[in-house]
Amino acid sequence: xxxxxxxQPEMSVQEAETVTLSCTYDTSESDYYLFWYKQPPSRQMxxxxxxxxxxxxxxxxxxxxxNFQKAAKSFSLKISDSQLGDAAMYFCAYRSxxxxxxxxxxGKGITLSVRP
Amino acid sequence: DGGxxxxxxxxxxxxxxxxxxxxxxxxxxxxxxxxxxxxxxxLRLIYYSQIVNDxxxxxxxxxxxxxxxxxESFPLTVTxxxxxxxxxxLCASSIWGRGSNQPQHFGDGTRLSIL
Numbered sequence: 675x676x677x678x679x680x681x682q683p684e685m686s687v688q689e690a691e692t693v694t695l696s697c698t699y700d701t702s703e704s705d706y707y708l709f710w711y712k713q714p715p716s717r718q719m720x721x722x723x724x725x726x727x728x729x730x731x732x733x734x735x736x737x738x739x740x741n742f743q744k745a746a747k748s749f750s751l752k753i754s755d756s757q758l759g760d761a762a763m764y765f766c767a768y769r770s771x772x773x774x775x776x777x778x779x780x781g782k783g784i785t786l787s788v789r790p
Numbered sequence: 791d792g793g794x795x796x797x798x799x800x801x802x803x804x805x806x807x808x809x810x811x812x813x814x815x816x817x818x819x820x821x822x823x824x825x826x827x828x829x830x831x832x833l834r835l836i837y838y839s840q841i842v843n844d845x846x847x848x849x850x851x852x853x854x855x856x857x858x859x860x861x862e863s864f865p866l867t868v869t870x871x872x873x874x875x876x877x878x879x880l881c882a883s884s885i886w887g888r889g890s891n892q893p894q895h896f897g898d899g900t901r902l903s904i905l
Contacts, residue, residue, distance in 0.1 A: 680832075683830070707891045709893055716898070717878060717898065717899045718896065718898050718899070719880060719882075719896035720896075721893045721895075724891060724893060726891055765832060765833065771891075776821050776884045776885070776886055776892075776894065777823075777835060777838060777848075778823075778833075778835075778894055780832045780833040780834075781832055782830060782831060782832040783832050
């Protein structure tokens with residue numbers, strides 16, 4: 675079974691600075707997808723970014739980028755020019771590409787606070 | 791706009807009572823999911839359904855039941871057998887199929903509490 679670990683329960687960043695959120699996972703599969711979701715105080719889950727394991731290039735979405743290290747099974751999220759609206763819980767999630775379903779395995783999440 | 795609607799937003803359950811949480815989607819997604827979220831636990835999968843009239847247990851299915859009579863609807867019943875039902879419940883949907891990198895889309899959730 676796959677597992678996703680987010681070892682830092684909380685992080686803080688100064689507004690306009692850069693922060694990196696860590697995520698590691700354990701799998702024996704070679705083909706899979708990885709996601710970062712954001713959950714603001716409203717509790718809605720919002721997709722931030724996704725990465726296909728077969729792609730070597732790291733995904734980027736505006737101020738959000740990932741550092742995907744397949745051999746190390748690491749998938750960190752970098753937030754540049756942090757804004758107050760970035761304050762939220764962030765979840766890393768794994769999905770197998772070989773299974774016939776779309777089940778996600780989530781980490782326990784990181785609470786990010788942004789200092790003005 | 792397409793999306794997922796969960797209702798009610800807040801729900802209270804009395805001891806020994808079954809309650810049903812509603813989830814409706816108009817995204818034309820085949821797959822639907824129910825997650826439970828507790829503080830410090832992340833999201834845990836309760837049940838999922840890939841197609842109408844079929845569903846599978848997730849990691850924490852005990853004390854819960856579901857039905858999938860329509861593609862758009864996937865209600866979750868929290869039965870009296872679930873001894874610790876207080877949690878935040880999230881419904882999600884996605885395109886079904888291997889090889890798809892499409893993400894799951896989530897509803898706004900239902901907060902269930904014990905009276």
